[in-house]
Amino acid sequence: MQFSMEIAVIGTGYVGLVSGTCFAEMGHDVTCVDIDEEKVAQLSSGELPIYEPDLEKYFERARSEGRLHFTTDLAEGIDGAKVIFFALPTPPGEDGSADLTYVKQAAGDVADLFASGTLQGPKQRIVVNKSTVPVGTGEEVEEVFAERSLEHGTDVAVVSNPEFLREGSAVEDFMKPDRVVIGTEIEWAAEEMERLYEPFVRQGNPILTVDRRSAEMIKYAANSLLATRISFMNEIANVCERVGANVDKVRLGISKDHRIGAHFLYAGIGFGGGLLPEGREGAGPEGRGGRLRAEGAGGHPRRQRLAAAAPGDRGERALRRRPLRQEDRGVGPVLQAGDRRHTGGALPCNHPRATGRRRRGRRVRSGGDGDHPRDLRGPDRVRGGDVRGARRGRRADHLHRVARVSAAGPGQSEKSSRPADCLRRAEPVRPGPDGGDGL
Ligand SMILES: NC(=O)C1=CN([C@@H]2O[C@H](COP(=O)(O)OP(=O)(O)OC[C@H]3O[C@@H](n4cnc5c(N)ncnc54)[C@H](O)[C@@H]3O)[C@@H](O)[C@H]2O)C=CC1
Numbered sequence: 001m002q003f004s005m006e007i008a009v010i011g012t013g014y015v016g017l018v019s020g021t022c023f024a025e026m027g028h029d030v031t032c033v034d035i036d037e038e039k040v041a042q043l044s045s046g047e048l049p050i051y052e053p054d055l056e057k058y059f060e061r062a063r064s065e066g067r068l069h070f071t072t073d074l075a076e077g078i079d080g081a082k083v084i085f086f087a088l089p090t091p092p093g094e095d096g097s098a099d100l101t102y103v104k105q106a107a108g109d110v111a112d113l114f115a116s117g118t119l120q121g122p123k124q125r126i127v128v129n130k131s132t133v134p135v136g137t138g139e140e141v142e143e144v145f146a147e148r149s150l151e152h153g154t155d156v157a158v159v160s161n162p163e164f165l166r167e168g169s170a171v172e173d174f175m176k177p178d179r180v181v182i183g184t185e186i187e188w189a190a191e192e193m194e195r196l197y198e199p200f201v202r203q204g205n206p207i208l209t210v211d212r213r214s215a216e217m218i219k220y221a222a223n224s225l226l227a228t229r230i231s232f233m234n235e236i237a238n239v240c241e242r243v244g245a246n247v248d249k250v251r252l253g254i255s256k257d258h259r260i261g262a263h264f265l266y267a268g269i270g271f272g273g274g275l276l277p278e279g280r281e282g283a284g285p286e287g288r289g290g291r292l293r294a295e296g297a298g299g300h301p302r303r304q305r306l307a308a309a310a311p312g313d314r315g316e317r318a319l320r321r322r323p324l325r326q327e328d329r330g331v332g333p334v335l336q337a338g339d340r341r342h343t344g345g346a347l348p349c350n351h352p353r354a355t356g357r358r359r360r361g362r363r364v365r366s367g368g369d370g371d372h373p374r375d376l377r378g379p380d381r382v383r384g385g386d387v388r389g390a391r392r393g394r395r396a397d398h399l400h401r402v403a404r405v406s407a408a409g410p411g412q413s414e415k416s417s418r419p420a421d422c423l424r425r426a427e428p429v430r431p432g433p434d435g436g437d438g439l
């Protein structure tokens with residue numbers, strides 16, 4: 001008989017919705033909890049707030065078979081759940097360290113319910129942190145539970161399970177992860193978690209069960225290294241421009257060295273998104289505020305220089321639209337039109353030019369933050385949507401042009417189009433007949 005368990009996912013954003021849907025696809029009974037009433041109502045009525053390839057298919061199947069539920073009621077959501085995932089925001093605070101307010105708030109609410117004696121479900125529960133959190137957060141969450149007098153017999157294991165999915169290929173990344181990282185030293189919790197993830201790694205990729213702190217650190221190390229690769233290539237692109245070399249050919253040449261590989265080597269104007277910067281800034285010796293020197297998109301000389309070289313006032317305009325970080329993405333309710341306070345001057349989410357991104361769940365990252373070139377792929381990627389506004393805005397205002405190049409070659413998982421080098425060459429880089437770089 002197929003193994004099935006009750007799962008709760010607290011926080012039904014990008015990660016929570018994708019994880020919850022994928023667990024339901026594997027036959028589990030999943031309840032997704034969110035404080036955003038509008039989002040829960042929308043999901044309950046069968047409407048997805050984001051577009052991700054395959055998400056709709058799995059979402060509809062799980063809902064029609066009664067395996068995927070949405071609620072704002074935490075008690076209802078976690079009552080029967082053996083495993084409770086936190087997929088909550090961890091936006092960077094003033095000093096760049098992750099803000100754990102949402103995680104601790106939810107942990108406190110769950111702990112209160114465990115103490116209340118009102119829940120019917122299993123006494124042995126696993127609280128799993130999927131959010132990107134500083135090293136040591138597991139202990140802090142554990143303390144939240146230790147502070148309460150939990151109902152007699154309740155046994156809680158606080159586990160780390162960082163998420164590595166990318167927006168744009170989130171479902172595939174979740175269903176076929178390169179690896180699953182589980183951080184716990186509690187044997188029974190490790191066994192349950194491994195059992196839960198076993199169907200996702202049938203093709204032989206590993207489940208790495210490590211101590212909790214190492215699991216938390218793996219996430220930061222991975223993001224930092226990815227950020228470092230892009231930053232490095234951006235510097236190489238600068239040098240290429242100075243010496244008259246072609247960065248695309250240089251990339252191809254170095255990527256054929258199997259020690260280097262082809263992924264994450266596309267130069268652009270600096271990486272954006274709220275997420276890789278977390279990797280740079282969140283991990284330190286104590287997991288707080290330590291900074292790795294890698295290049296973000298904002299204010300970097302490359303960005304400034306490319307802006308200066310852009311025709312007319314485009315460069316200046318592009319610079320004004322600094323890339324948004326996670327705190328700019330807003331948490332919970334969508335920002336209102338005209339409210340630019342949290343968007344670094346960029347357009348609010350419900351501006352027409354934000355539509356494409358908002359449909360992908362990035363509510364306020366709009367009007368050209370210069371990242372995620374996959375947003376430029378076209379309206380066909382958005383169900384019932386129109387991203388032409390977003391495309392026009394971004395093409396006009398931003399300096400990098402986009403080539404649909406698969407870094408990994410045909411049939412590989414790196415499907416997103418990537419920013420190629422810009423300005424120097426008028427010709428786009430096109431995929432070759434084999435789907436490769438065509439160089
Ligand atoms: N988006 C991505 O591609 C990835 C994100 N991550 C990490 O996963 C975490 C979540 O990220 P996203 O899903 O992108 O965030 P998100 O902002 O899309 O979603 C978070 C959701 O949590 C809800 N929420 C806030 N407080 C709550 C509470 N007390 N109870 C229930 N729901 C609550 C919000 O309303 C929102 O719907 C972050 O730590 C992020 O760094 C990790 C890997 C990939």
Ligand SMILES: O=C(O)[C@H]1O[C@H](OP(=O)(O)OP(=O)(O)OC[C@H]2O[C@@H](n3ccc(=O)[nH]c3=O)[C@H](O)[C@@H]2O)[C@H](O)[C@@H](O)[C@@H]1O
Nearest residue numbers: 163164165166167264265266268271272273275276371372
């Ligand atoms: O921790 C996170 O939240 C996630 O951050 C990134 O995922 P994501 O931000 O969704 O998107 P990516 O496709 O990785 O792109 C990130 C940024 O890097 C830029 N990029 C990416 C690749 C590249 O070769 N060059 C480049 O400039 C993209 O344009 C974009 O601005 C990581 O790829 C995920 O593994 C991780 O889970």
